[in-house]
Amino acid sequence: MATQKKSPPVRGLEGVVAGDTEISYVDGDNGELYYRGYHLDELAGKVSYEELVYLLWYGKLPNKKELEAFASFLTNNMKLPPEIVEIIQLAPPRTNLMTLLRTCQSALGMFDPDGGKISEEANNRKSVRILAQNAAIVAAIHRLEVGEKVLSPSAKMGFAENFLYMFFGRKPNKLDVQVFDCLLVLHADHGLAASSFAARVTVSTLAGMHSAITTALATLKGRLHGGANTRVMQMLEEIDSPTSVKKYISTMLSDGKKVMGFGHRMYKVEDPRSRHLRKYSQKLVSRPGVANLYEISQRIEKQVMQEKGIFPNIDFYSATVQHALGIPKEYFTCIFAVARTAGWIAHIREQFADNRLIRPTSRYIGGYGNKFVPIDKRE
Ligand SMILES: CC(C)(COP(=O)(O)OP(=O)(O)OC[C@H]1O[C@@H](n2cnc3c(N)ncnc32)[C@H](O)[C@@H]1OP(=O)(O)O)[C@@H](O)C(=O)NCCC(=O)NCCS
16 A cells, blocks of 8 residues: 655635625634625614625615515515425424425426526526525425415415514514514525535535525535524523523533533634624513523633633524514524525626636545456455
């Protein structure tokens, strides 16, 4: 066997610039996030999700007329082919909901009237359908899970309101819509996150948008990415009381375990999205169980900061906020996916607009000169 040359490992592509983008910028050193040049604080709580999606896709905030047309186009597309509803019904009990969402999204590609087309016009129509239908799938999964019928969107409601209505089966109150709308805005895009990169790799081969969104959903599922928010809730429930935080977190850290909802590849300081979500969870403390979760969260934050010097990321307070809205924890990552679909589509469109196959190089650290041994002579 030839000797192997060992070089220092290259792991996780940290710091590698893998492409140019105008969509969003994560300034990890200063804890800032920009969407199309607008600082997050300029937009969060001021724009609706539809406005932000328009900005991410078309590079400018819409005027009133553009927004109205875009929002109603989105609402009109929040409907599912009956076959997708059947797929949801056929899923075995306890199927992971991100697996189900990914499967439905993949299947939607077969029912899309523009399936197989990658022209700009087809992609414009598909962008809206995919965004609207991803939300409709998640709402439908919940309706069927609680034994209720799948609802159609209301033409009188915006995206966030329609989602909550189609998910819970009742008209949501104003505060819930406001908070959920902002939650979607905060999750909408984040530089070259693993799922956005994965989506870009897929479309760079000229596979279509449904394939790329399926890839992105598969990538978001993992607990080092979007799957962390469900785990945060599990942890908060396990801790149960503020007085149990100290021991629980100390044990986790001394066992070398990662505290879910903390740390980030890009941010060396506080994640600016978590600042907004902390504020919202504080605003909702009067809701059942939220004061306890908020107190536990505050203590965890303080301790992880003191012992590890790391900050909460978007998934930490997102768990409490979603819980306060009445969303079951199994759906948290799906909600992240609904919001991030805007960013994925923006990346897909940007990639299509100036495509070149993404095909990096690996550093070969294996051996050379091996001699073939026939099977009956091998040990
Ligand atoms: C997000 C994440 C995957 C980034 O990973 P990364 O850039 O590869 O960073 P690493 O995993 O190499 O961590 C660097 C150091 O910080 C520590 N660290 C990072 N996140 C940590 C966490 N959540 N809890 C405890 N320690 C953590 C690591 O143990 C490591 O310490 P060491 O150098 O002493 O070994 C990582 O912080 C993590 O696993 N967080 C928990 C999952 C999560 O919340 N994901 C959602 C991200 S939005």
